[in-house]
Amino acid sequence: MASISLRKVLKHYGTGASAQPVIHGIDAEIDDGEFIVIVGPSGCGKSTLLRMVAGLEEISGGEIAIGPRVVNDLEPAERDIAMVFQNYALYPHMSVFDNMAYGLKIAKVPKDEIKTRVDKAARILELGHLLDRKPRQLSGGQRQRVAMGRAIVRQPQVFLFDEPLSNLDAKLRVQTRLEIQKLHRELGITSLFVTHDQVEAMTLAQRMIVMNGGRMEQFGRPETVYARPASTFVASFIGSPPMNLVPGDAGPDGLTIGARTLALPPGAVSPVQGPVTLGIRPEHIRVLAADEPPAPGHWPLFVEMVEILGAEHLIYGQLGGQGSERPVVVRTDESVPLPEIGSTLQLAPRTDRLHWFSAQDGRRIGD
Ligand SMILES: Nc1ncnc2c1ncn2[C@@H]1O[C@H](COP(=O)(O)OP(=O)(O)OP(=O)(O)O)[C@@H](O)[C@H]1O
Numbered sequence: 001m002a003s004i005s006l007r008k009v010l011k012h013y014g015t016g017a018s019a020q021p022v023i024h025g026i027d028a029e030i031d032d033g034e035f036i037v038i039v040g041p042s043g044c045g046k047s048t049l050l051r052m053v054a055g056l057e058e059i060s061g062g063e064i065a066i067g068p069r070v071v072n073d074l075e076p077a078e079r080d081i082a083m084v085f086q087n088y089a090l091y092p093h094m095s096v097f098d099n100m101a102y103g104l105k106i107a108k109v110p111k112d113e114i115k116t117r118v119d120k121a122a123r124i125l126e127l128g129h130l131l132d133r134k135p136r137q138l139s140g141g142q143r144q145r146v147a148m149g150r151a152i153v154r155q156p157q158v159f160l161f162d163e164p165l166s167n168l169d170a171k172l173r174v175q176t177r178l179e180i181q182k183l184h185r186e187l188g189i190t191s192l193f194v195t196h197d198q199v200e201a202m203t204l205a206q207r208m209i210v211m212n213g214g215r216m217e218q219f220g221r222p223e224t225v226y227a228r229p230a231s232t233f234v235a236s237f238i239g240s241p242p243m244n245l246v247p248g249d250a251g252p253d254g255l256t257i258g259a260r261t262l263a264l265p266p267g268a269v270s271p272v273q274g275p276v277t278l279g280i281r282p283e284h285i286r287v288l289a290a291d292e293p294p295a296p297g298h299w300p301l302f303v304e305m306v307e308i309l310g311a312e313h314l315i316y317g318q319l320g321g322q323g324s325e326r327p328v329v330v331r332t333d334e335s336v337p338l339p340e341i342g343s344t345l346q347l348a349p350r351t352d353r354l355h356w357f358s359a360q361d362g363r364r365i366g367d
Protein backbone atom coordinates (compact mmCIF):
# COMPACT_ATOMS: atom_id res chain seq x y z
CA MET A 1 0.00 0.00 0.00
CA ALA A 2 1.12 3.55 -0.56
CA SER A 3 0.20 7.20 -0.41
CA ILE A 4 -0.09 9.20 -3.64
CA SER A 5 1.13 12.78 -4.07
CA LEU A 6 0.11 14.98 -6.95
CA ARG A 7 2.23 18.12 -7.02
CA LYS A 8 1.35 20.86 -9.49
CA VAL A 9 0.52 18.24 -12.08
CA LEU A 10 0.08 19.71 -15.56
CA LYS A 11 -0.93 18.23 -18.87
CA HIS A 12 -1.17 19.62 -22.33
CA TYR A 13 -1.63 17.76 -25.57
CA GLY A 14 0.42 18.91 -28.55
CA THR A 15 3.34 21.32 -28.51
CA GLY A 16 4.12 25.00 -29.14
CA ALA A 17 1.28 27.19 -30.33
CA SER A 18 -1.04 24.24 -30.81
CA ALA A 19 -0.58 22.99 -27.23
CA GLN A 20 -3.95 22.23 -25.63
CA PRO A 21 -3.90 22.59 -21.85
CA VAL A 22 -6.05 19.87 -20.27
CA ILE A 23 -4.91 19.69 -16.62
CA HIS A 24 -4.01 23.04 -15.08
CA GLY A 25 -1.94 22.18 -12.03
CA ILE A 26 -3.43 19.73 -9.56
CA ASP A 27 -2.20 19.38 -5.99
CA ALA A 28 -3.48 16.56 -3.80
CA GLU A 29 -2.07 14.42 -1.01
CA ILE A 30 -3.77 11.04 -0.82
CA ASP A 31 -3.19 8.94 2.28
CA ASP A 32 -2.13 5.34 2.36
CA GLY A 33 -5.24 3.14 2.10
CA GLU A 34 -7.66 5.92 1.18
CA PHE A 35 -10.49 5.48 -1.33
CA ILE A 36 -10.58 8.64 -3.45
CA VAL A 37 -13.19 9.37 -6.08
CA ILE A 38 -12.42 11.77 -8.92
CA VAL A 39 -15.71 13.16 -10.21
CA GLY A 40 -16.64 15.74 -12.82
CA PRO A 41 -18.42 16.21 -16.13
CA SER A 42 -17.32 14.64 -19.41
CA GLY A 43 -14.08 16.07 -20.73
CA CYS A 44 -12.91 17.66 -17.46
CA GLY A 45 -9.73 15.57 -17.43
CA LYS A 46 -10.53 12.70 -15.04
CA SER A 47 -9.18 9.90 -17.25
CA THR A 48 -6.15 11.98 -18.20
CA LEU A 49 -5.30 12.47 -14.52
CA LEU A 50 -5.75 8.76 -13.78
CA ARG A 51 -3.70 7.74 -16.81
CA MET A 52 -0.89 10.03 -15.69
CA VAL A 53 -0.82 8.27 -12.32
CA ALA A 54 -0.81 4.94 -14.17
CA GLY A 55 2.02 6.06 -16.44
CA LEU A 56 -0.05 5.58 -19.58
CA GLU A 57 0.14 9.31 -20.27
CA GLU A 58 3.21 11.52 -19.86
CA ILE A 59 2.92 14.51 -17.58
CA SER A 60 3.81 17.94 -18.94
CA GLY A 61 4.78 19.44 -15.58
CA GLY A 62 4.84 18.80 -11.85
CA GLU A 63 5.42 15.59 -10.01
CA ILE A 64 3.59 12.40 -9.13
CA ALA A 65 4.79 10.22 -6.27
CA ILE A 66 3.51 6.80 -5.22
CA GLY A 67 4.73 6.21 -1.70
CA PRO A 68 8.17 7.78 -1.37
CA ARG A 69 9.02 7.25 -5.07
CA VAL A 70 8.58 9.96 -7.70
CA VAL A 71 7.21 7.97 -10.62
CA ASN A 72 7.34 10.61 -13.39
CA ASP A 73 9.85 8.59 -15.38
CA LEU A 74 8.79 5.08 -14.43
CA GLU A 75 7.06 2.75 -16.89
CA PRO A 76 3.51 1.64 -15.95
CA ALA A 77 4.78 -1.86 -15.11
CA GLU A 78 7.25 -0.40 -12.62
CA ARG A 79 4.66 1.64 -10.71
CA ASP A 80 3.03 -1.24 -8.86
CA ILE A 81 -0.49 -0.23 -9.83
CA ALA A 82 -3.44 -2.13 -11.29
CA MET A 83 -6.11 -0.50 -13.41
CA VAL A 84 -9.74 -1.47 -14.05
CA PHE A 85 -11.41 0.10 -17.08
CA GLN A 86 -14.98 0.58 -18.25
CA ASN A 87 -14.37 -1.96 -21.02
CA TYR A 88 -13.15 -4.89 -19.05
CA ALA A 89 -11.67 -6.53 -22.19
CA LEU A 90 -11.41 -10.12 -20.98
CA TYR A 91 -9.79 -12.73 -23.22
CA PRO A 92 -12.83 -14.47 -24.74
CA HIS A 93 -11.14 -17.84 -25.31
CA MET A 94 -9.80 -18.11 -21.75
CA SER A 95 -11.63 -19.34 -18.67
CA VAL A 96 -12.31 -17.01 -15.76
CA PHE A 97 -9.42 -18.61 -13.89
CA ASP A 98 -7.01 -18.09 -16.78
CA ASN A 99 -8.18 -14.52 -17.32
CA MET A 100 -7.30 -13.73 -13.73
CA ALA A 101 -4.08 -15.75 -13.79
CA TYR A 102 -2.75 -14.45 -17.11
CA GLY A 103 -0.80 -11.45 -15.85
CA LEU A 104 0.82 -13.54 -13.13
CA LYS A 105 1.82 -16.23 -15.63
CA ILE A 106 3.48 -13.62 -17.80
CA ALA A 107 5.29 -12.34 -14.70
CA LYS A 108 6.47 -15.92 -14.08
CA VAL A 109 4.83 -16.24 -10.67
CA PRO A 110 5.01 -19.90 -9.52
CA LYS A 111 1.94 -22.01 -10.31
CA ASP A 112 0.79 -22.74 -6.76
CA GLU A 113 1.19 -19.08 -5.80
CA ILE A 114 -1.00 -18.16 -8.79
CA LYS A 115 -3.63 -20.64 -7.66
CA THR A 116 -3.59 -19.29 -4.09
CA ARG A 117 -4.00 -15.71 -5.28
CA VAL A 118 -6.73 -16.44 -7.83
CA ASP A 119 -8.66 -18.56 -5.32
CA LYS A 120 -8.45 -15.77 -2.75
CA ALA A 121 -9.64 -13.13 -5.24
CA ALA A 122 -12.43 -15.46 -6.40
CA ARG A 123 -13.55 -15.92 -2.81
CA ILE A 124 -13.62 -12.18 -2.13
CA LEU A 125 -15.53 -11.54 -5.36
CA GLU A 126 -17.76 -14.60 -5.06
CA LEU A 127 -16.55 -15.97 -8.37
CA GLY A 128 -15.48 -19.37 -7.03
CA HIS A 129 -18.22 -21.29 -8.83
CA LEU A 130 -17.52 -19.54 -12.15
CA LEU A 131 -13.79 -20.18 -12.54
CA ASP A 132 -14.21 -22.66 -15.41
CA ARG A 133 -16.60 -20.53 -17.44
CA LYS A 134 -15.72 -18.43 -20.49
CA PRO A 135 -16.50 -14.68 -20.41
CA ARG A 136 -19.43 -15.10 -22.84
CA GLN A 137 -21.11 -17.35 -20.25
CA LEU A 138 -21.10 -14.54 -17.69
CA SER A 139 -23.37 -11.58 -17.01
CA GLY A 140 -21.99 -8.05 -17.38
CA GLY A 141 -21.64 -7.70 -13.62
CA GLN A 142 -19.79 -11.00 -13.33
CA ARG A 143 -17.43 -9.96 -16.13
CA GLN A 144 -16.70 -6.73 -14.34
CA ARG A 145 -15.91 -8.72 -11.19
CA VAL A 146 -13.47 -10.87 -13.17
CA ALA A 147 -11.79 -7.67 -14.38
CA MET A 148 -11.48 -6.58 -10.75
CA GLY A 149 -10.17 -10.03 -9.84
CA ARG A 150 -7.46 -9.63 -12.45
CA ALA A 151 -6.40 -6.42 -10.71
CA ILE A 152 -6.58 -7.90 -7.19
CA VAL A 153 -4.34 -10.90 -7.91
CA ARG A 154 -1.52 -8.56 -8.83
CA GLN A 155 -1.51 -7.33 -5.20
CA PRO A 156 -0.67 -3.80 -6.28
CA GLN A 157 0.07 -0.81 -4.07
CA VAL A 158 -2.62 1.22 -5.83
CA PHE A 159 -5.89 0.48 -7.63
CA LEU A 160 -6.96 2.81 -10.43
CA PHE A 161 -10.56 2.54 -11.63
CA ASP A 162 -11.82 4.40 -14.72
CA GLU A 163 -15.65 4.33 -14.73
CA PRO A 164 -15.72 0.57 -14.14
CA LEU A 165 -19.46 0.49 -13.50
CA SER A 166 -20.82 2.58 -16.36
CA ASN A 167 -21.61 -0.41 -18.61
CA LEU A 168 -23.81 -1.98 -15.96
CA ASP A 169 -27.53 -1.40 -15.51
CA ALA A 170 -28.70 0.66 -12.54
CA LYS A 171 -29.39 -2.25 -10.19
CA LEU A 172 -26.15 -4.03 -10.93
CA ARG A 173 -24.28 -0.77 -10.50
CA VAL A 174 -25.56 -0.42 -6.95
CA GLN A 175 -24.66 -4.05 -6.20
CA THR A 176 -21.16 -3.76 -7.67
CA ARG A 177 -20.65 -0.51 -5.78
CA LEU A 178 -21.29 -2.38 -2.53
CA GLU A 179 -18.83 -5.06 -3.62
CA ILE A 180 -16.15 -2.48 -4.31
CA GLN A 181 -16.71 -1.02 -0.84
CA LYS A 182 -16.39 -4.46 0.71
CA LEU A 183 -13.27 -5.11 -1.32
CA HIS A 184 -11.71 -1.93 -0.08
CA ARG A 185 -12.57 -2.75 3.52
CA GLU A 186 -10.95 -6.15 3.18
CA LEU A 187 -7.82 -5.17 1.25
CA GLY A 188 -7.36 -1.53 2.24
CA ILE A 189 -5.50 -0.71 -0.96
CA THR A 190 -5.16 2.97 -1.88
CA SER A 191 -7.65 3.56 -4.68
CA LEU A 192 -8.44 6.26 -7.23
CA PHE A 193 -11.88 5.81 -8.74
CA VAL A 194 -13.07 7.95 -11.65
CA THR A 195 -16.76 8.55 -12.34
CA HIS A 196 -19.01 11.25 -13.72
CA ASP A 197 -21.85 10.00 -11.51
CA GLN A 198 -22.22 12.10 -8.39
CA VAL A 199 -24.24 9.44 -6.54
CA GLU A 200 -21.45 6.92 -7.13
CA ALA A 201 -18.96 9.53 -5.93
CA MET A 202 -20.91 10.37 -2.77
CA THR A 203 -21.47 6.75 -1.78
CA LEU A 204 -18.00 5.36 -2.51
CA ALA A 205 -15.61 8.15 -1.61
CA GLN A 206 -13.77 8.58 1.64
CA ARG A 207 -12.69 11.85 0.05
CA MET A 208 -13.57 13.16 -3.38
CA ILE A 209 -11.87 15.41 -5.92
CA VAL A 210 -14.41 17.45 -7.85
CA MET A 211 -12.95 18.51 -11.20
CA ASN A 212 -14.10 21.10 -13.68
CA GLY A 213 -12.29 22.06 -16.88
CA GLY A 214 -8.97 20.51 -15.82
CA ARG A 215 -8.99 22.16 -12.39
CA MET A 216 -9.71 20.80 -8.95
CA GLU A 217 -12.73 22.70 -7.60
CA GLN A 218 -12.81 20.93 -4.24
CA PHE A 219 -11.10 18.06 -2.42
CA GLY A 220 -12.89 16.81 0.66
CA ARG A 221 -15.11 14.32 2.41
CA PRO A 222 -18.49 13.77 0.70
CA GLU A 223 -20.43 15.23 3.62
CA THR A 224 -18.29 18.39 3.53
CA VAL A 225 -18.62 18.75 -0.23
CA TYR A 226 -22.39 18.47 0.15
CA ALA A 227 -22.69 20.75 3.19
CA ARG A 228 -20.13 23.37 2.20
CA PRO A 229 -19.56 23.32 -1.57
CA ALA A 230 -16.57 25.48 -2.51
CA SER A 231 -18.20 26.97 -5.61
CA THR A 232 -21.43 27.23 -7.56
CA PHE A 233 -20.04 24.54 -9.86
CA VAL A 234 -19.70 22.05 -7.01
CA ALA A 235 -23.04 23.16 -5.55
CA SER A 236 -24.84 22.35 -8.77
CA PHE A 237 -22.84 19.20 -9.58
CA ILE A 238 -23.21 17.40 -6.25
CA GLY A 239 -26.76 16.74 -5.08
CA SER A 240 -29.81 15.67 -7.04
CA PRO A 241 -31.74 17.68 -7.91
CA PRO A 242 -28.98 20.28 -7.72
CA MET A 243 -28.83 23.20 -5.35
CA ASN A 244 -31.01 26.17 -6.29
CA LEU A 245 -28.79 29.12 -7.18
CA VAL A 246 -30.45 32.52 -7.10
CA PRO A 247 -28.42 35.50 -8.30
CA GLY A 248 -29.54 38.80 -6.84
CA ASP A 249 -28.54 41.97 -5.08
CA ALA A 250 -28.09 41.79 -1.34
CA GLY A 251 -29.28 44.86 0.57
CA PRO A 252 -30.64 45.77 4.00
CA ASP A 253 -34.12 44.39 3.16
CA GLY A 254 -32.97 41.07 1.72
CA LEU A 255 -32.18 39.80 -1.74
CA THR A 256 -33.46 41.80 -4.69
CA ILE A 257 -34.23 39.73 -7.78
CA GLY A 258 -35.33 41.91 -10.68
CA ALA A 259 -38.18 44.08 -9.39
CA ARG A 260 -38.86 42.05 -6.25
CA THR A 261 -37.08 41.86 -2.91
CA LEU A 262 -37.23 38.65 -0.91
CA ALA A 263 -36.72 39.06 2.82
CA LEU A 264 -34.22 36.57 4.21
CA PRO A 265 -35.38 34.13 6.87
CA PRO A 266 -34.86 35.38 10.45
CA GLY A 267 -31.19 35.27 11.47
CA ALA A 268 -29.86 35.06 7.90
CA VAL A 269 -27.53 37.77 6.57
CA SER A 270 -25.65 37.97 3.31
CA PRO A 271 -21.90 38.17 3.96
CA VAL A 272 -21.65 40.86 1.26
CA GLN A 273 -23.83 43.70 0.04
CA GLY A 274 -24.48 44.03 -3.68
CA PRO A 275 -24.36 41.31 -6.33
CA VAL A 276 -24.24 37.81 -4.88
CA THR A 277 -25.60 34.31 -5.55
CA LEU A 278 -27.74 32.69 -2.89
CA GLY A 279 -27.84 28.89 -2.79
CA ILE A 280 -30.30 26.57 -1.09
CA ARG A 281 -30.86 22.86 -1.61
CA PRO A 282 -34.33 21.60 -2.60
CA GLU A 283 -34.45 19.50 0.58
CA HIS A 284 -33.81 22.49 2.84
CA ILE A 285 -36.98 24.34 1.92
CA ARG A 286 -40.24 23.65 3.74
CA VAL A 287 -43.63 24.20 2.13
CA LEU A 288 -46.01 26.01 4.46
CA ALA A 289 -49.34 24.30 5.18
CA ALA A 290 -52.37 26.02 3.64
CA ASP A 291 -53.54 27.34 7.03
CA GLU A 292 -50.08 28.56 8.11
CA PRO A 293 -49.81 32.36 7.80
CA PRO A 294 -46.77 33.52 5.81
CA ALA A 295 -44.28 35.69 7.68
CA PRO A 296 -41.26 37.79 6.67
CA GLY A 297 -38.58 35.45 5.36
CA HIS A 298 -41.10 33.19 3.63
CA TRP A 299 -40.99 33.21 -0.15
CA PRO A 300 -43.85 32.80 -2.59
CA LEU A 301 -43.42 30.12 -5.28
CA PHE A 302 -45.52 30.15 -8.45
CA VAL A 303 -45.91 26.43 -9.21
CA GLU A 304 -45.09 25.39 -12.79
CA MET A 305 -44.48 21.64 -12.62
CA VAL A 306 -44.65 18.75 -10.18
CA GLU A 307 -42.72 15.48 -10.43
CA ILE A 308 -43.93 12.51 -8.39
CA LEU A 309 -41.05 10.13 -7.66
CA GLY A 310 -42.73 7.86 -5.15
CA ALA A 311 -41.34 8.64 -1.73
CA GLU A 312 -40.66 12.23 -2.71
CA HIS A 313 -42.15 14.98 -4.80
CA LEU A 314 -40.31 17.69 -6.67
CA ILE A 315 -42.12 20.98 -7.05
CA TYR A 316 -40.74 23.36 -9.70
CA GLY A 317 -41.71 26.98 -9.93
CA GLN A 318 -40.70 30.59 -9.97
CA LEU A 319 -39.54 32.39 -6.91
CA GLY A 320 -41.13 35.68 -6.02
CA GLY A 321 -44.30 34.91 -7.95
CA GLN A 322 -45.17 34.58 -11.60
CA GLY A 323 -42.81 36.11 -14.16
CA SER A 324 -39.73 36.43 -11.99
CA GLU A 325 -37.98 33.85 -14.20
CA ARG A 326 -36.01 32.28 -11.40
CA PRO A 327 -36.92 28.59 -11.54
CA VAL A 328 -36.34 26.77 -8.28
CA VAL A 329 -37.09 23.26 -7.15
CA VAL A 330 -38.37 22.13 -3.76
CA ARG A 331 -38.23 18.53 -2.53
CA THR A 332 -41.07 17.34 -0.32
CA ASP A 333 -42.34 13.97 0.88
CA GLU A 334 -45.80 12.47 0.46
CA SER A 335 -47.07 14.24 3.57
CA VAL A 336 -47.19 17.54 1.65
CA PRO A 337 -50.35 17.74 -0.53
CA LEU A 338 -49.58 18.07 -4.24
CA PRO A 339 -50.07 21.68 -5.32
CA GLU A 340 -52.06 22.75 -8.37
CA ILE A 341 -50.05 23.96 -11.35
CA GLY A 342 -50.43 27.75 -11.41
CA SER A 343 -51.06 28.04 -7.68
CA THR A 344 -48.75 29.91 -5.32
CA LEU A 345 -47.13 28.23 -2.34
CA GLN A 346 -45.28 29.80 0.54
CA LEU A 347 -41.80 28.48 1.21
CA ALA A 348 -39.77 28.54 4.41
CA PRO A 349 -36.08 28.21 3.56
CA ARG A 350 -33.87 26.95 6.40
CA THR A 351 -31.72 29.76 7.78
CA ASP A 352 -28.87 27.41 8.68
CA ARG A 353 -28.77 25.93 5.19
CA LEU A 354 -28.24 29.07 3.09
CA HIS A 355 -25.08 29.29 0.99
CA TRP A 356 -23.52 32.42 -0.47
CA PHE A 357 -21.32 32.60 -3.55
CA SER A 358 -19.39 35.39 -5.25
CA ALA A 359 -21.23 36.91 -8.19
CA GLN A 360 -17.86 37.39 -9.90
CA ASP A 361 -16.20 33.98 -9.75
CA GLY A 362 -18.77 31.69 -8.12
CA ARG A 363 -16.51 30.88 -5.14
CA ARG A 364 -18.10 30.33 -1.73
CA ILE A 365 -18.16 33.36 0.58
CA GLY A 366 -18.47 33.25 4.35
CA ASP A 367 -18.33 29.88 6.04
N1 LIG B 1 -4.81 12.25 -26.96
C1 LIG B 1 -5.40 13.43 -26.84
N2 LIG B 1 -5.10 14.47 -27.62
C2 LIG B 1 -5.71 15.67 -27.48
N3 LIG B 1 -6.65 15.93 -26.57
C3 LIG B 1 -7.02 14.93 -25.75
C4 LIG B 1 -6.43 13.63 -25.85
N4 LIG B 1 -6.99 12.85 -24.89
C5 LIG B 1 -7.90 13.62 -24.25
N5 LIG B 1 -7.91 14.88 -24.76
C6 LIG B 1 -8.75 16.00 -24.30
O1 LIG B 1 -8.49 16.21 -22.93
C7 LIG B 1 -9.66 16.58 -22.24
C8 LIG B 1 -9.87 15.66 -21.05
O2 LIG B 1 -10.13 14.36 -21.50
P1 LIG B 1 -10.40 13.16 -20.51
O3 LIG B 1 -10.52 11.91 -21.32
O4 LIG B 1 -9.37 13.18 -19.43
O5 LIG B 1 -11.81 13.56 -19.91
P2 LIG B 1 -12.76 12.78 -18.90
O6 LIG B 1 -13.00 13.69 -17.75
O7 LIG B 1 -12.21 11.43 -18.62
O8 LIG B 1 -14.11 12.66 -19.73
P3 LIG B 1 -15.18 11.45 -19.86
O9 LIG B 1 -16.07 11.57 -18.64
O10 LIG B 1 -15.92 11.79 -21.11
O11 LIG B 1 -14.44 10.16 -19.91
C9 LIG B 1 -10.79 16.52 -23.26
O12 LIG B 1 -11.07 17.81 -23.66
C10 LIG B 1 -10.23 15.68 -24.39
O13 LIG B 1 -10.76 16.06 -25.60
Ligand SMILES: [Mg+2]
Pocket residue numbers: 046047048
Ligand atom coordinates in the same frame (compact mmCIF):
# COMPACT_ATOMS: atom_id res chain seq x y z
MG1 LIG C 1 -12.82 9.46 -19.04
